[in-house]
Amino acid sequence: MNRIMKSQKTSQFVGKFFTYFYLLILAVIIIYPLLITASSAFKAGNVAAFDLSFDTEWTLDNFKRLFSETLFGEWYWNTLIIALVTMVVQVTVITLAGYTYSRYRFVGRKKSLMFFLIVQMVPTTAALTAFYVMALLMGALNQTWFLMFLYIGGGIPMNTWLMKGYFDTVPYDLDESAKLDGAGHFRIFIQIVLPLVKPMIAVQSLWAFMTPFGEYMLAKFLLRTPEKYTVAIGLQTFINNPQNQKVALFSAGAILIAIPITLLFFMLQKHFVAGLTSGGTKG
Amino acid sequence: MEYIETDKKRMRTATLLSIVPGLGQIYNKQLFKGIAFLIIFALFVIEMINFGAEALIGLITLGSTPGMDHSLFILIEGSLQLLILLLFILFYAINFNDARKVAKLWAEGKKVNTSIKSILLNMVDNGFPYLFTIPAYVAMVFAIVFPVLVTIFIAFTNYDFYHIPPAKLIDWVGFENFTNIFFLSSYRDTFLAVFGWTVIWTVAATTLQITIGIFTAIVLNQKFIKFKRVFGIIFLLPWAVPAFITIMSFSNMFNDSIGAINTQVIPLIDALIPFVDIGSLPWKTDPTFTKIAIILIQGWLGFPFIYVLVSGILQSIPEEQYEAARIDGAGVLQRFRHVTMPAIFTIAAPIFITQYTGNFNNFSMIYLFNEGGPGSIGAGAGSTDILISWIYKLTTGTSPQYSVASAVTLFISLFIIGISLIVFKKTKAFEMED
Structure with a gap:
């Protein structure tokens, strides 16, 4: 009896040991590169490569x-x-679209939802040549509005789908009773349903906001002069030349971008899962 | 329902008259709607005469005089006209349907809106859903559908650096680009190599991030763990920090001679673990090592998303299920296999698939780490290029191959859509509630 309890205790201890060991190693692997980047921003002199050292001038x-x-x-x-x-x-x-697909039954609803689902699978960024030709025709090469337009349009099918899924979680009884009270289309939408999907709107806003900060390919392809650059392609010019690496400047810029985005991210983090799982799995 | 002969005739007449949109509606005593339809029809005819017919013919010829005709613009205008034509066909079908439906209402003796006021009211009420979804459609058509249409067309032309309009004309070449990619040795070898690596990369990197994500979520979900919130925040950082920043940092850290991995991390491992002596590794100059590095970094970047998702799912599994399994004598592994895994996969499977398709086109990871290098494997591709970064190079290089790039784009799109359709069908995402 005693021996069994003892072995149970040992195995529990071993389990705990490996659990904490794994968590700590993973934490170190995550923090190490981030700390290197962050600390390089405060180093004096011409730094050529990242490493973690603290015996420099700050x-x-x-x-x-x-x-x-x-x-x-x-x-x-x-x-x-x-x-x-x-x-x-x-x-x-x-x-608007997500609300409509969740709340209204209209001719062509199912077909157009299917259309959204299939369009969402198209890897739009791959259509580089088409964007190039369109930009040529409209004089939109090196213009930010065209980039904005592609970001907006490219995200719509997938995000409409997610938004609709979230609207579906708001009980229909609410709009039914509002309708009985004589509320019109707009009143029901704005005053009754919209306040209940605020978390999802916050998450979608963050994602839409983050895209231009992180997107590289389209921005690099369409923006041709340095003064039009976004931060992603701008910062890359600091370190893409092996002979002339401005690592410290890159890191300083990276900090100024990462801090606000990371803070926003953590503020809205708790809504992420609900947003993802409510929309992703059912029609 | 049985209709008497005059009613049948009435429906037939209304439908027949609708060959000219609006006439059927006027016959149905819906004057306002009829005039509106007539105006749309007239506008289309005028547009067709002044611009459309020529644009559609241009789409066939792609211009005839070099220096005068700009083949590209002719192609774009033609594509646009094709979209307009499709929209009109849709309207035409609606017009027929409407005339028939209203005629049927008359035949059944039901109420029909004939006054302007009631038709407008009816339009506002029933048109609401259309009004709300139009912005989404407009944006999608111009940012996705139209570019896809243009890509399809260009894939069947010879648009490359030898044929740059307006100095040169572009011509239709049929399936030549596709046969080149699949059969011409110079392109075929590159295509097969790049495609092969794209598949290996996608499967390896995505499976790695999903595995780490699930494992971490399960480890951190144990009850006894202290500082859960601290670990939780740390594990989210790779997702929260914009990826291009970390990829560029990693790119520098993996530098062969001065990077932190070779100067700090590996010496530390060598010193800590006895009998291990790795030394400097050629991360950026040897294709195999670059590939290993890229896959590992994607694991680092991608696991937090899975971890957050799975943590949420784990917390929603009722404790009783584990209790019941335990009473039935299930061990830790069996409980994991029969309770935990099914719960995770029923909810997260479609999202896992989007992770795979996302990595299939993960341009940033490949291009920002080592620009698809090291070295070259012909036809403009580097040894670690995936299809999307190859397309980028084909389009932006010094001798652009736009038509080949478009053909590869089509291949990617069909491949991704095919796989997604199969999986979505299997996971029943297509089953809608009504």
Whole structure:
């Protein structure tokens, strides 16, 4: 009896040991590269490569240089504008469409939902040549509005689908009783249902906002002059030349981008799962 | 329902008159609607005469005089006209349907809206869903459907750096680009190599991130763990920090001579573990090592999303299910196999699939780490290029191959859609509630 309890205790201890061992190793693997990047931003002198060392001179110079010697300020501004417009327009469009597909039964509803589902599978970014030709025709090469337009349109099918799934979780009784009270289409939508999907709207807004900050391929392809760049392609110019790596400047820029985005991300994090699983699995 | 002969005739007449949209509606005593339909029809005819017919013919010839006709613009205008034509056909079908339906209402002696006011009211009430979804459609048509249409067309032309309009004309070449990719040795070898690596990369990287994600969620879901929130926040960081930043940082860290992996991490491992001596590894100059590095980094980047998803699912599994399994004598592994895994996969399977299709086209990871290199395997592709980054290089290189790039794009799209359709069918995402 005693021996059994003892072996149980040992196996419990071993289990706990390996659990914490795994968690700690994983935490170190995650923090190490991030800490390297973050600390490089405060190092003086010309840093060529990242490594983790603390016996250097610390400075805030890199942040000053970022705004005085490079176009980082303009890149940030460009990205912010693209992100805000993309967010506002896309979220408005998908909220309207998602609400409609969830609440109204109309001719062609099922067919058009199917259309959304299939269009959403098309890897749109691959249609580079088509975008190039369209941009040529409209004089939209090197224009931010065209990029915004592609970001907005590209995200619509998938996100409408997710939005509809979330609207489906709001009980129908609510709009039924509002309708009996004489509320019209707009009143029901804006005053009754919309407040209940705020979490999903927040999540969708964050995703739409984050896309232009992280998207590289289309931005690099369509934006041709440095003053039009977004932060992603701008920062890459600091480190894509092996002979002239401005690692410290890159890191300083990276911090200025990562901190606000990461904070927003953690604020809305608890809504993510509900948003993903409510929409992804059922029609 | 049996109709008497005059009613049948009435329905037939209404439908027949609708060959000119609007006449059927006027015959149905819906004057306002009829005039509206007539106007749309007239606008289409005028558009067709002034612009459309020429645009459609242009789509066939793609221009005849080099220097004068800009084949590309002719192609785009033709595609646009084709979209307009499709929209009109849709309208035409609706017009027939409407005339027949209203005539049937008359025949059945039901109420028909004939006054302008009631038709407008009816339109506002029933048109609401259409009004709300139009913005989504407009954006989708111009940002997705239209580019796809243009891609399809260009894949069947000879648009490349030898044929740049307006100096040169572009011509239709049929399936030549496709036969080149599949049969011409220079393209075929590259295509097969790139496609093979794309599949290996997708399966390896995605499976790795899903495995780490599920495993981490299960480990962290144990009750006794202290500092759960701290670990939770740390494990979210790779998702929260924009990926391009971490990929570029990793790219620098994996530098062969000065990167932190070779100068700090490997020496540390060598020192900590006895009898292990790895030394410097050629991360950026040897294709195999670049591939290993890329897959590992994607595991790092992609697991938090899975971890968050699975954590949510784990918390929703009722404790009784585990209790019941335990009473039936199920061990830890059996409980995992028969309770935990089914719960995760029923909810998350479609999302896992989107992870696979996402990595299939994960341009940033491939291009920002080592620009698809090292080295070249012909036809403009590097040794770690996947299809999407090959397309990018075909389109942006010094000697662009637009038509081949479009053909590869079509291949990717059909491949992805095919796989998604099969999986969605299996996971029943297509079954709608009504």
